[in-house]
Amino acid sequence: MRNKGREDAYAVSAFANRPFLKVDGVSKRYRADMPPVFENVSFAIDRGEFVCVIGHSGCGKSTILNVLAGLEEASEGCVIMDEKEITGPGLDRGVVFQSHALLPWLTVADNIAFAVRSRHPDWTRVQIGAHGARFIAMVGLSAAANKKPFELSGGMKQRVGIARAFSVEPKMLLLDEPFGALDALTRGVIQDELLRICAASRQTVFMITHDVDEAILLADRILLMSNGPHARIAEIVVNTMPRNRARATMHHDPQFYRIRNHLVDFLVRRSKTIQQENAAANVGSERTGPLIVRPGVDEDGFGTLDGSALPIAAQ
Numbered sequence: 016m017r018n019k020g021r022e023d024a025y026a027v028s029a030f031a032n033r034p035f036l037k038v039d040g041v042s043k044r045y046r047a048d049m050p051p052v053f054e055n056v057s058f059a060i061d062r063g064e065f066v067c068v069i070g071h072s073g074c075g076k077s078t079i080l081n082v083l084a085g086l087e088e089a090s091e092g093c094v095i096m097d098e099k100e101i102t103g104p105g106l107d108r109g110v111v112f113q114s115h116a117l118l119p120w121l122t123v124a125d126n127i128a129f130a131v132r133s134r135h136p137d138w139t140r141v142q143i144g145a146h147g148a149r150f151i152a153m154v155g156l157s158a159a160a161n162k163k164p165f166e167l168s169g170g171m172k173q174r175v176g177i178a179r180a181f182s183v184e185p186k187m188l189l190l191d192e193p194f195g196a197l198d199a200l201t202r203g204v205i206q207d208e209l210l211r212i213c214a215a216s217r218q219t220v221f222m223i224t225h226d227v228d229e230a231i232l233l234a235d236r237i238l239l240m241s242n243g244p245h246a247r248i249a250e251i252v253v254n255t256m257p258r259n260r261a262r263a264t265m266h267h268d269p270q271f272y273r274i275r276n277h278l279v280d281f282l283v284r285r286s287k288t289i290q291q292e293n294a295a296a297n298v299g300s301e302r303t304g305p306l307i308v309r310p311g312v313d314e315d316g317f318g319t320l321d322g323s324a325l326p327i328a329a330q
């Protein structure tokens with residue numbers, strides 16, 4: 016049956032400006048005798064956008080992030096950022112992992128300075144120190160600038176990791192469950208900080224999280240991955256709450272529960288059935304794009320087909 020909404024989505028995307036980041040038909044197979052972890056993953060991110068990805072353990076979220084970071088090579092497909100193909104790691108992307116990965120023998124200030132120096136090798140010590148101090152202040156750690164990582168709490172270490180990633184002023188920030196190991200209170204405080212910093216700097220962010228509330232607070236769009244193997248981006252959920260949402264108040268808005276229910280329903284039920292349907296029909300290998308869903312806004316609740324699933328040449 017013809018689907019006017021889907022055809023329109025393709026037509027509009029064909030004339031839209033190129034997105035900042037374009038992931039086109041990416042698949043990953045770690046071993047030739049094993050099925051791909053995920054396949055035909057296609058999505059786009061605009062400059063200044065905050066995108067979260069959610070999916071069950073093992074569906075390939077970290078692998079996708081590592082492909083964007085240039086730490087892992089895709090088996091098929093390509094990733095274009097700011098008109099250039101990603102072929103390896105670079106200082107134009109800042110990565111924060113779940114474990115802070117700070118250099119234990121250096122102070123907070125020197126950990127940041129190390130990163131800044133790699134970005135600006137021609138800068139003087141004074142320039143590097145002043146630049147780093149700005150980002151240490153941004154995460155509220157000026158008083159701890161001369162401490163070493165072992166003297167910091169888990170939350171403080173993650174804040175240093177975030178300050179370090181921001182200090183190289185990357186074009187894109189890649190966050191792999193950066194708050195996963197933190198207690199709820201600390202996590203909330205750092206989420207608020209991240210929200211404030213990203214809004215002020217119009218930072219483009221791709222973040223992995225297992226926490227649906229965190230995704231609703233932070234993300235403009237949420238990518239939902241079906242289970243692996245043969246995982247794919249099944250839906251792109253548009254955050255239909257306004258961008259000025261706040262952790263303390265967003266649960267008073269009925270729209271919050273419409274989005275939340277949609278995400279939880281995907282994780283509990285649909286992520287598995289989509290994977291089973293894919294395996295049975297082998298549709299994962301076709302160029303079927305994710306649905307774009309606006310919970311509480313779409314009348315039919317089914318969304319439209321995402322135009323970014325089209326091959327780049329067709330756009």
Ligand SMILES: Nc1ncnc2c1ncn2[C@@H]1O[C@H](COP(=O)(O)OP(=O)(O)OP(=O)(O)O)[C@@H](O)[C@H]1O
Pocket residue numbers: 045052070071072073074075076077078079
């Ligand atoms: N280097 C590797 N070699 C072989 N298999 C790998 C490698 N790295 C990851 N895998 C496999 O790829 C699949 C996806 O792993 P990945 O870490 O990307 O998933 P994830 O969705 O991020 O999981 P989690 O939410 O638990 O962190 C898993 O089955 C994992 O065992």
